[in-house]
Amino acid sequence: MSRPLLYLSYKQDMALLNTPAKRWWTLVLGLVAVALPFLLTDDLLVVLATACVASIGAIGLNIVTGYGGQVSLGHAFFLGLGAYTAAALSGDPDSTRLIGFGITSLPVWLLAAGLVAGLAGLIVAPLAARLRGLYLAVVTLGLVFIGEHIFKHWRELTGGVGVGRPAAVPELFGFQFAVDGELFTKAQKLYLLMLVLLVIFGVLARNLVRSRTGRALAAVRDRDLAAEVIGVDVTRYKMIAFAVSSFYAGVAGALLYVMIGFVEPGSFNLGMSVQYIAMVLIGGVATISGSVLGALFITLLPRVTRELPAVLPFISGSSAAGGITVFQVETILYGLLIIGFLIFEPRGLFGIWIRVRTYWKSWPFSH
């Protein structure tokens, strides 16, 4: 084909990978992603696996906030619901301390976690349909505090503060992911599992946002009155956005603690919600690949800051020592990055990528 950008059918034009460049990039990225477990150490693989899971959660938040235009601070609540649904379903049924059903099959508890969180999202959604902007942000903020309270005090489910409970057990048709095997280590297996799940949920989300549902969400975001007048049921689509987003959060929550093997009820707090908002803003609002970039960025950030005390002596590695700690540096960096991106590149990392792409497309001409 000498003219790769000549489309002969709408099907070609509407395909996900509709240019040779996209196809090549996807192939290269895919190969690199599959090769990584054999190149990196296990502790880095665990971080990358966590980034894959965080990406699923960030995609969920981007669907409601980026595409649907409704700011939600309640993402941590839905992540928590997913985490505890999965942990309880796959938990030890003989335990006297904790609720457990012994269903360790991954597809079952993963779907259940998504559905429970999605259902909770649907229950909250009528509020979202009536509120917007800051008001919605405050209501969803309340959700996080309600969730935190429940998680801390429902000891049979969560184990209570400081104790926690084991996370969900990933098992697929008798194959255990969370134990070292003969061929692969635990970290390698978990990384590959999370990568596959990210690809599945990423492609599903990409399909959704290019469909009539995705267009309707964007229409509601850009101009809800016009959307209503051209025949989009605004209330319905706001509810869909919330339900889908919560489903993704539930799935991500269920997987998030599988790597560590342990869920602590205090972790589903406002800080976690802010982290996900940072992923969406830094990665790129209303893009799926941007969500993945943002999640990678935010998840890898602590790894980088942890190296700082060795380089900069005035930063200390623990709160016991004096001076500024790495955790404070991290928090400051979140803030600075969000502000920086909002001012200089509101389209986030994805926007920077677009700029680079445009530059090379038109090289050596500047316009």
Added chain:
Amino acid sequence: MTATQARHSEHTQESTPVLRFEDVVLGFEGVTALNGVSFTVNQGELFAVIGPNGAGKTSIFNVLSGVYRPQRGAVRFGGEDLLGRRPHAIARLGIARTFQNIELFSNLTVLDNLMLGRHHHHPYGVLAAFAWLGKAQRNERANRRAVEEIVDFLELTQWRRFPVGLLPYGVQKRVELGRALASEPKLLLLDEPVAGMNLEETEDMARFILDIRDDLGLPMVMVEHQMGLVMDLADRIMVMDFGKPIRTGTPKDVATDPDVVRAYLGEEHRVVEKP
């Protein structure tokens, strides 16, 4: 829908109007926007509404598309009563409109904006959208084909992939008309289609409006300030003042009506008939 079919239906349904607006009263806390407005729009007719600022022209559109709910009166479209229906339900019945100040989805491309106009054509559910298999793909393609016809008709080909927020004003107006047309409406409402346009853009728009009437046989209601355009295009005109129609008739009748002249030009400029 071919022109001959449209003309055919025009002849068979000439006796029953497409739209019947009956004695509608609409008020907002002390201000009466519409005070007993009645009119009918016939099949294939271009019906214009004119009047000074604040006469209630846009209020008529907002009642028609379900944004405002009048206190009294009836609005019948085809066999259906429109009052009390939500805007998206009214759109589904076949009423499409453009807005006085452009209300496009500025981050989306021209194609996506037009595709949104076809939101209720060839629908499919959320789960089908996730999977993007047979039905979703087929329906998307069917809608895309229809949208490309509109793109062709309104000469938007070169802008198709641009986010509409970046387009010139006149083109945005055209995209908005396209979005309304994409929904294959049975009645088209145009709220100041040439407001703020230069001469060339105005002539383009006039040509498109005439094409829509002649090729598609689509009944239209148009609110417009530019009298030249209204007098040239409209089949019938309703003149409004202070929420009340003061005259309804052909452009010729309206232009010479003393009440109309008084509302528009003031008392002193009364037309003096030469002996």
